Amino acid sequence: DAGVTQSPTHLIKTRGQQVTLRCSPKSGHDTVSWYQQALGQGPQFIFQYYEEEERQRGNFPDRFSGHQFPNYSSELNVNALLLGDSALYLCASSLRGLNEQYFGPGTRLTVT
Amino acid sequence: DQQVKQNSPSLSVQEGRISILNCDYTNSMFDYFLWYKKYPAEGPTFLISISSIKDKNEDGRFTVFLNKSAKHLSLHIVPSQPGDSAVYFCAASATTSGSARQLTFGSGTQLTVLP
Numbered sequence A: 001d002a003g004v005t006q007s008p009t010h011l012i013k014t015r016g017q018q019v020t021l022r023c024s025p026k027s028g029h030d031t032v033s034w035y036q037q038a039l040g041q042g043p044q045f046i047f048q049y050y051e052e053e054e055r056q057r058g059n060f061p062d063r064f065s066g067h068q069f070p071n072y073s074s075e076l077n078v079n080a081l082l083l084g085d086s087a088l089y090l091c092a093s094s095l096r097g098l099n100e101q102y103f104g105p106g107t108r109l110t111v112t
Numbered sequence B: 001d002q003q004v005k006q007n008s009p010s011l012s013v014q015e016g017r018i019s020i021l022n023c024d025y026t027n028s029m030f031d032y033f034l035w036y037k038k039y040p041a042e043g044p045t046f047l048i049s050i051s052s053i054k055d056k057n058e059d060g061r062f063t064v065f066l067n068k069s070a071k072h073l074s075l076h077i078v079p080s081q082p083g084d085s086a087v088y089f090c091a092a093s094a095t096t097s098g099s100a101r102q103l104t105f106g107s108g109t110q111l112t113v114l115p
Helices: none
Strands: A005-007 A010-013 A019-024 A031-037 A044-050 A053-057 A064-068 A074-078 A087-094 A107-111 B010-014 B019-025 B030-038 B045-051 B056-059 B062-067 B072-077 B086-094 B109-114
Touching (some): A005 A087, A044 A064, A074 A087, B019 B030, B019 B109, B030 B062, B045 B056, B045 B062, B072 B086
Antiparallel strands (some): A005 A019, A019 A074, A031 A087, A064 A074, A087 A107, B019 B072, B030 B045, B056 B062, B062 B072
C-alpha cells in the first residue's frame, strides 16, 4: 500500500521564479493538505483540497495556489518566490472530514 | 500568536524509563489533538490522537492524556526505546462548518533516548 509521495525531493530556485510541487495521496484518501515547515518550527497549514476545490486556507498570500486533480493528486504552486519561501513543503492526505492526516516525505525548496 | 505550544525544545531519557512530552494550547475551539513523530529527512508520522470528549487514549507503549480545564495534553512513552529518538509534534484541530480539517502544530520537542 503506497503512502503519500511527493516530487521533487529537492529544488533550488532563484528569487522571482515560480515553482510547482506535486503530491500523490495515500491509496483510498480523497483529501490533500499542504504545509510549510521552516527550520526549527512546526508545520504551518497552507490549504486543503477535496472534490478538486480549495476548502480551507491558512494565513498565506495569494502567491501560493494549488490544484487537485480527479485522481485526488495535487499540486502546490508558488509564484514570485522570496528568500523566505525556503522551507520544507509537506503534503498530507486524509479521508474527508477526518483529522488524522498522513504526511509525505516533503520537498525541500531553497530560494537563492 | 502561537495557539499550540511545546515549551521544551528537548528532552533526554534513559532507555526503559518513561518519556513525558507536554503540550499546551490556547484556542478553546480545539476539539481534537494528535501527536506526530518526525525523523530527519522524513515527513511526520502519525502516532496517536484523542478527542476532547475523552481524557485518555492508549495505544501500546503510547498514552495521551488531555486536561481540558488546563488546556494541556501530554504524551507518555513507556518504556522508552532508542528508536523513539525523534522530534515529536503536538497538533490540534477545531471542528468547523464543512469537512475541512486544518491542523495547528506546536514547534516540536526533540526526544533523545539514551541506551
